[in-house]
Amino acid sequence: MKSELELRGVEQRFHARGVAAGHITAVDDVSFTLAAEPPQVVSLVGQSGSGKSTIARNVLGLQKPTAGSVLYGGKDIFKLSRSEYDEYRRDVQPVFQDPYAIFNPFYRVDRVLWKAVKKFGLTTSRSKGLQLIEESLRAVRLEPENVLGRYPHQLSGGQRQRIMLARVHMLRPSFIIADEPVSMLDAQVRKHFLDILLDFQREHGMTTLFITHDLSTVYYLGGEVMVITKGKIVERGPVSTVMHEPSHPYTKLLLDSIPQPDPDNRWTNRITVDELEDQEADAKAAAPAPETPII
Amino acid sequence: MRILTAVLRTIRNSPKLAIGLAILLVMVLVAIFSPLIVKGIGGSTDPLELAAYERWLVPGPDHLLGTDQFGRDVLAMVVSALSVSLQIGAIAGLISTVVGVIVAFVAGYKGGWIDGVLSTFTGILLVIPTFPLLIALSAYAKNVSLFQVGVMISIFSWPFAAKTIRAQVLSLRSRPYVDLARVSKARDLEIIATELLPNLLPFIGVGFASSALGAIFGLVGLEVIGLGPGGVIDLGQIIFNAINTGALTLGAWPMFVVPIVLLTLLFAALNMVNIGLEEVYNPRLRGVAGE
Known part of the structure; x- marks a missing residue:
């Protein structure tokens, strides 16, 4: 059951007009491995x-x-057999960025949870399904009676995002792919959300790929961090190391971009990404290219 | 049940939609019960039979709208003609909506070269001048049935529906809830039917209404110049007869006026439904005063 998710030399290009090459490279030779255990x-x-x-x-x-290629348990996810695909779908689940757009406005929010119950065959009995849903909602600190039967627009962003977490809680995947899940939540709800993620890691053994632009949440979560710029991963390592001894100029830039909570210390000497180009070339000459360690 | 109350609420909040639907409903009811109404008018004789009554009777208590050049009761003719006109609208509207929706969903959801081919094809059909072609087609096809005319008209009217719906599908298919459905193992067809289609119902409704309207007026256009299907009387044919026989000079003004009033009403009603639906689903068109 427990397996590995591996990206091997993944490159993603998009057609784009008005660009010299005719395409832009969004992801450029990215390799890393997420281990469930x-x-x-x-x-x-x-x-x-x-x-x-x-x-x-x-x-x-x-x-x-x-x-x-993206490999799940050593196999390309686009070439899985039926049963392998089912397992992969169940085992790798997302939390998306926008808590507003994730719900189809036409339906009540329950539907997302019932879909998970039915599509992944969690149970066939209605009362058992309801029990699962309520249990998962409580696990993300939502009161079932406050959210069930409501339409998406009747719930707050934090509630909706936590319903997505409840969905993840029901499915118990080994991997959560969280794409900027807290960028649209306010600070208090954000901490709440991150705590639930950490709970999931501890109690249910879920590995999270946490995608963000915000270093303070990274710091809060701890673990490993990878820094990506222009489609390339430029630095990786434990959070404490990367935060305190950044080796790549882009990481330094990111760290410098965190505003200091000090009114006397104005936020002036920032470097911009354009200036970075030259430094990056220098850095490349100086430092050897980062290896692809298994994190 | 939930959908029904939602629909009722929508109608209550939009007077345009309510009025339009009310007029349509009355017309559809008249059309459905037209055999009974015609029977009621004629009594023992069939009022649509040639020489059922005197020719060119002026409107009076026996014949509310008078009789025509063959002695047929004009009111009975108008009632059954309305039913024919609405039928052609329903046939052509249904065909072009179904075709338009399928093409739009395939093109919009699949994208890539499929979209390219389908969109170019719809674009080509869209710029063909429809009416001259319809005239040519019906001049060739003698004795066409009502259904065949409906098919002919819908060949040219589905691209309109397809274009607008495709644009909506394009904007909807990249919504995160579609991605969520995909990671929940939903198949393409299931996503189209359960995630996209419900959000597109107003657009499909508008598409149906405008193709139906286009078809009704297309047939009226053909009938007025005498190229309609044989054996049926629609509102256009009554107008054609009125023009041909100089009915206005003989005091039989209802033959000319009543069909036109009915067509105008139908046009107004369908447009009010269109505008009403658009206002409901496009917040930018709503009044700023609020409710």
Whole structure:
């Protein structure tokens, strides 16, 4: 049951007009491995447009990479047999960024949970299904009577995002692919959400790929971190090491971009990404290319 | 039940939609019960029979709208003609909506070269001037039935529905809830039917209404110049007869006026439904005053 999720030389290009090459490369030769055992949190940090959400779509099988492959249990996810595919779907589940768009406005929110029950054959009896749903809602600290039977627009963003977590809780996947799950939540709800993720890791042994642009949440979650820019992973390692001794100039830039909570210390000497180009070339010459360790 | 109350609420909040639907409903009811109404008018004689009554009777208590050049009761003719006109609207509207929806969903959801081929094809059909072609087609096809005319008209009217719905499918298919359905092992057809289709119902309704309207007026156009299907009387043919026989000079004005009033009402009603639906589902068109 417990297996590995591996990206091997994944490259994703998109056709684009008005670009010299005729395409843009969103993800460029990305390799990493997520192990289900021991459960861990791996963060993927980068600015908007760095390709991190595309990686999430690749891993979830929503987008077939142009080159390279995504392997689940050693097999390409686009070439799985029927039963392997079922297992992969159950075992790799997402939490998406936008808690508003994730629900079809036409239906009540219960439907998302019932779909999970039925599609993954959790149970065939209605009362057992309801019991599972209520149990999972309580696990993410929602009162079933407050959310069941409601339409998406009647719930807050935090409630909706937690319903997605309840869905994950029901399915008990080995891997959660969380694509900027807290970027649209306010600070208090955000902490709540992260705590639930950590609970899942501890209690149910779920490994999370946590995609974000926000270093403070990465710091809070701990574990491993990978820094991505322009489709390439430029730095990886334990959070404490990367945060305190960043080796790549882009990581330094990210760290410098966190505003200091000090009114006397104005946020002035930032470097911009464009300036980074030259430094990056220098860094490449100086430091050897990062290996692809198994995290 | 839930859907029904939602529909009722929508109608209550939009007077345009309510009025349009009410007019349509009355017309459809008249059309459905037209055999009975015709029978009621004629009594023992069939009022649509040639020489059933005197020719060119002026409107009076016996014949509310008078009689025509063959001595047929105009009111009975109008009632059964309305039923024919609505039938052609329903046939052509249904065919073009179904074809349009299928093409739109396949093109919009599958994308890639399939979309390219289908969109180019719809684009080509869209710019063909329909009416001259219809005239040519019906001049060749003698004795066409009502259904065949409906098919002919819908050949040219489905691209409109397809274009608008495809655009909506394109915007809906990249919604996160579609991705969520895909990771929940939903198949393409299931996603189209359960995730996309319900959100597109208003657009499909508008598409149906405009193709039906196009078909009704297309047939009226053909009939007015004498190229309609044989054996049936629709509103256009009554107008054709009125023009041909100089009915207005003989005091038989209802033959000319009543069909036109009915067509205008139908046009107004369907448009009110269209506008009403658009206002309900496009918040930018709603009044700023709020409720």
